[in-house]
Structures are given as structure tokens and as C-alpha cells.
Amino acid sequence: MNPGASASMVGVKYVVCVPDGCADEPIDELGGRTPLEAAHLPTFAALAARGEVGRAAVIPPGMPPGSDVGNMSILGYDPAEFHTGRAPIEAAAMGIRLKPDQVAYRCNLVTVGDDGTMLDFAGGHPATEDAAAVIEALQAELGGEVSFHAGVQYRHVMVAPAAWADATCVPPHDLSGRPVELPTGPAAAHLVELMQASRAVVGRFGGKANQIWLWGQGRAPQLPAFRDRFGLSAGLVTAVDLLRGLGALTGIEVVEVEGATGWYDTNYEGKRDAALSTLAAGADLFVIHIEASDEAGHAGDLGEKIAALENWDRRVLLRLVEGLDELGPWRMLIVPDHATPVAKRTHTSDPVPWLLVDSTTPGRGGEFTERGAATAAVVPGHELMGRLVGAHRPPAAP
Ligand SMILES: [Zn+2]
Structure with a gap:
């Protein structure tokens, strides 16, 4: 499969938001709601209302539910084909x-x-x-x-x-x-x-x-360059080595942000601003990865998991959308790399909800929650990148 080779429609900007491990399960303490349902997330809700919600298997069947596997999927590479292990990344x-x-x-x-x-x-x-x-x-x-x-x-x-x-x-x-x-x-x-x-x-x-x-x-994975695969220049920001490694292996520029810690106290605004400035400087696509929600899941800390989601909403997405609007038309994908349920304190392989928004179309509407995605067909996680950028591919040459 070669989803790309095609430059996107001129000027369209693409953003991928990865709240690591944010998907969860119904929690008694929350009256049977999940953190995505219980958190105060007006910006997520507004984006979901104008977008399309679905469900993806970011962890292919039979593979370990690691961040290396999930994020390889999100970047558009099928782990079943390309993943050789965590250490080489x-x-x-x-x-x-x-x-x-x-x-x-x-x-x-x-x-x-x-x-x-x-x-x-x-x-x-x-x-x-x-x-x-x-x-x-x-x-x-x-x-x-x-x-x-x-x-x-x-x-x-x-x-x-x-x-x-x-x-x-x-x-x-x-x-x-x-x-x-x-x-x-x-x-x-x-x-x-x-x-x-x-x-x-x-x-x-x-x-x-x-x-x-x-x-x-x-052994060293043989990942084709992101630009060759999708016809787009890309950057990413993360505090996690696995993501840096995936950037290095795919030719996605890893942008350093001061105060990016991989912890609850990370520099949310700095990551958001790095996305906007990198896109404004000419990049076509930018990946914002934030680890806090996963750490909260591992710690079994419900309060921090909700706080991490609310930080995404208020400190990243709100101004990100305004900044993208100033740059022109844009498309955004929000998807976690796996679930890290606070009750289990470890990753699971369950399909996760995703949200795709196009600034120029009204979309189908929906709720970016586990329940909101529960009836959607499960798509392979590595196909999401094609969905994000594919709609703007020019028609195939005759
Ligand atoms: Zn992860």
C-alpha cells in the first residue's frame, strides 16, 4: 500500500493529537462513566460535534499493547509489518x-x-x-x-x-x-x-x-520515510524516547520543547505552540504527544487522569484550534495509542476511540468517548493517517 506520494492540497495543515493511554473503562467512582466522559472537556466536545468519531485497533491482534506499537500505528505504519521490537526504536x-x-x-x-x-x-x-x-x-x-x-x-x-x-x-x-x-x-x-x-x-x-x-x-526496523509514504513534511513533539525514535526512523522532525517532562507537569502550552510555529514555518503535519494521561493510568490516579484530559482541552486544543484557523484550512486527528485504564494500571489492547475533524466540513457529529465510539466499526489503527491526509490527495494520475 502506498497511501501517498502526493502532496496535500496546498496549504492544508494536519495535526495529530495523542493523549497517551487516555482511553479507559467505566469506573464505579464516576458513576459508571469513564474519565473521557467525566472530565470537563468543552473543546473536545465542540470538535466532536463538528467531526467524525470512530474506533480503531491501534494495537494489532496478537501484538503487545505498548506505546511503540500504538504510536507506530498512529504514524501510519502497520506494526504487524514493520515492528521488530521496542529496543531498536x-x-x-x-x-x-x-x-x-x-x-x-x-x-x-x-x-x-x-x-x-x-x-x-x-x-x-x-x-x-x-x-x-x-x-x-x-x-x-x-x-x-x-x-x-x-x-x-x-x-x-x-x-x-x-x-x-x-x-x-x-x-x-x-x-x-x-x-x-x-x-x-x-x-x-x-x-x-x-x-x-x-x-x-x-x-x-x-x-x-x-x-x-x-x-x-x-533488529533495525525498515520504515519508509514519512514524506515518501504520505507526501508530507512532518514534525512531532514528545518527551518519550519511543516517540523520538519513531521520529528518527521515519524522518519526522523531533522538535524540542523546554519543560516537556513526560509527567503531569509537562509544558502543555509549549507543545501546542511548537505545533503552531512548526506548521506556520512550512511543515504540513504535526504530532503532539503527551504522556501524562498514561502515567496517571499506571499510577491508578483517577484525578490526575481527568486533569490530564482537562489540560489537553484548555491548554492545548482551545488555542490550537484558534491558531490553526489563522493558518487556513486544517484537519485534525485525536487518538490515543492504547488504553491505560486506571483500574488496571497497565495498557490494554482494546480498540480506542478516535476523532477526525475537518475545518471546512460540518462532519457527522458525535462524542469522543469510549461509549460514543462503541458502535463504530473497528478500523486498523495504521489506516487512520491515510484517512487524515488521504481526503486531500489529488486524484490518481491516469
Ligand atoms: Zn502509550
């Missing part, structure tokens, strides 16, 4: 260019108890500088056939020969408070040996972390 965000004969592993600094329990998948959240010293020591003492690359806090990358990819690994956050499950499969012995050898190195630093945990592996 994070490696791309760190500027690592994997060779064809290499595999990237995510390398967490973790805390495992003497009884083999995963006590902390984040190794006590070490400072990035402290962690860098540990990774440097790992490289000096265990590097060679593999190499260790320092990332942020507990999140690092190991690059290994491609033959090491053949293993089944459990993400450490899925083991919290439980006995660890070591990698299995043909390449597992290499990984287990390294993880055990890392204890002598990591433990020496006296932090809470006491070893590495390897998981999320994959």
Missing part, C-alpha cells in the same frame, strides 16, 4: 544506528532480591549521571561482543550480534514483586550469563540497582 532515539547484523536490547538497571524477586524494575530510579558511570563500567568489563549505551535513568541499551535476538524475554515491569523469569530460547544462555555477570559490576556502585535486565530486543 529506543536505540534510534539515542542516535544508535544498528547494523543489519546487530540486535538492540533494552538494558534496565534493576533491583533483584536475594530470593530472586524483582524488587524494582527501575533500580531505584538512579540519576542519569550515576547510571552513566555504571554503564561505562559494564562496557569496560563486559563489552566486546556486545556494547552498552547509556540512556536516561534506569533505561539503557545493549547492542549484540543478531544471532542473540532469538530469545523470549519478560519485561521487568511485568515481574514487579514476583520471582524473576529468566530469558528462554536458543540465545537465552548468552543473556542469562551477562545478567549474572553484571551483578559484580552494578553492585559495586552502591546504588539500589544490583544488576541489568535485558528485554525488548529487535
Whole structure:
């Protein structure tokens, strides 16, 4: 499928809004409503009234409901075709260019108890500088056939020969408070040996972390450039490495915004203004990704989840729509990359609601909520980008 190759109608601006994990389930505390239904969201409501609401499988059947998978879908790439693993996307965000004969592993600094329990998948959240010293020591003492690359806090990358990819690994956050499950499969012995050898190195630093945990592996994904695929120049803003990596792998410009934290306190206005200024400077499409709603879901914090949605409404969408109107005709897609229900505190694979708005057409009207989308047919998530930009494709050449 090649949805694009065609420049959009001249001057049309496209915006994709990703409130990470914002979809949820009915909650007793809210009288059976979801956060999207209970939050005060007048701008969402106004956009839904003039747009089209639907439902999408952003997580293809059988794939893990990760932000890497969901956001790859949203950017218009079918994860079933293109996704090779989470670590190579994070490696791309760190500027690592994997060779064809290499595999990237995510390398967490973790805390495992003497009884083999995963006590902390984040190794006590070490400072990035402290962690860098540990990774440097790992490289000096265990590097060679593999190499260790320092990332942020507990999140690092190991690059290994491609033959090491053949293993089944459990993400450490899925083991919290439980006995660890070591990698299995043909390449597992290499990984287990390294993880055990890392204890002598990591433990020496006296932090809470006491070893590495390897998981999320994959070889470099072969993603065609976004411009080649859709005929549009694009930018994105995020505080999350997975999104930065997807930008790096697809040629979407990652715009830095001061105060973008990936947390509740992120700079909502800064992200909105980055979208408007990048579009005004000539970009055709801009992706605004905000992590706060997902973090609130993981924390089981209903108040923060509602607050994150209300921040989107008041601090992003309200002025974003005004700014887009000043630039000319526009189309907007709002869709989360998966659900992170506060009651479950983890991602689910359920289809999520989406909202598509065209500034020049009245649309069908609707409600951007789980219930508002419940009767809509489920479309594959990776087709949404084509829907967003496709309506403005010129007719195919004869
Ligand atoms: Zn996510």
C-alpha cells in the first residue's frame, strides 16, 4: 500500500493529537462513566460535534499493547509489518544506528532480591549521571561482543550480534514483586550469563540497582520515510524516547520543547505552540504527544487522569484550534495509542476511540468517548493517517 506520494492540497495543515493511554473503562467512582466522559472537556466536545468519531485497533491482534506499537500505528505504519521490537526504536532515539547484523536490547538497571524477586524494575530510579558511570563500567568489563549505551535513568541499551535476538524475554515491569523469569530460547544462555555477570559490576556502585535486565530486543526496523509514504513534511513533539525514535526512523522532525517532562507537569502550552510555529514555518503535519494521561493510568490516579484530559482541552486544543484557523484550512486527528485504564494500571489492547475533524466540513457529529465510539466499526489503527491526509490527495494520475 502506498497511501501517498502526493502532496496535500496546498496549504492544508494536519495535526495529530495523542493523549497517551487516555482511553479507559467505566469506573464505579464516576458513576459508571469513564474519565473521557467525566472530565470537563468543552473543546473536545465542540470538535466532536463538528467531526467524525470512530474506533480503531491501534494495537494489532496478537501484538503487545505498548506505546511503540500504538504510536507506530498512529504514524501510519502497520506494526504487524514493520515492528521488530521496542529496543531498536529506543536505540534510534539515542542516535544508535544498528547494523543489519546487530540486535538492540533494552538494558534496565534493576533491583533483584536475594530470593530472586524483582524488587524494582527501575533500580531505584538512579540519576542519569550515576547510571552513566555504571554503564561505562559494564562496557569496560563486559563489552566486546556486545556494547552498552547509556540512556536516561534506569533505561539503557545493549547492542549484540543478531544471532542473540532469538530469545523470549519478560519485561521487568511485568515481574514487579514476583520471582524473576529468566530469558528462554536458543540465545537465552548468552543473556542469562551477562545478567549474572553484571551483578559484580552494578553492585559495586552502591546504588539500589544490583544488576541489568535485558528485554525488548529487535533488529533495525525498515520504515519508509514519512514524506515518501504520505507526501508530507512532518514534525512531532514528545518527551518519550519511543516517540523520538519513531521520529528518527521515519524522518519526522523531533522538535524540542523546554519543560516537556513526560509527567503531569509537562509544558502543555509549549507543545501546542511548537505545533503552531512548526506548521506556520512550512511543515504540513504535526504530532503532539503527551504522556501524562498514561502515567496517571499506571499510577491508578483517577484525578490526575481527568486533569490530564482537562489540560489537553484548555491548554492545548482551545488555542490550537484558534491558531490553526489563522493558518487556513486544517484537519485534525485525536487518538490515543492504547488504553491505560486506571483500574488496571497497565495498557490494554482494546480498540480506542478516535476523532477526525475537518475545518471546512460540518462532519457527522458525535462524542469522543469510549461509549460514543462503541458502535463504530473497528478500523486498523495504521489506516487512520491515510484517512487524515488521504481526503486531500489529488486524484490518481491516469
Ligand atoms: Zn502509550
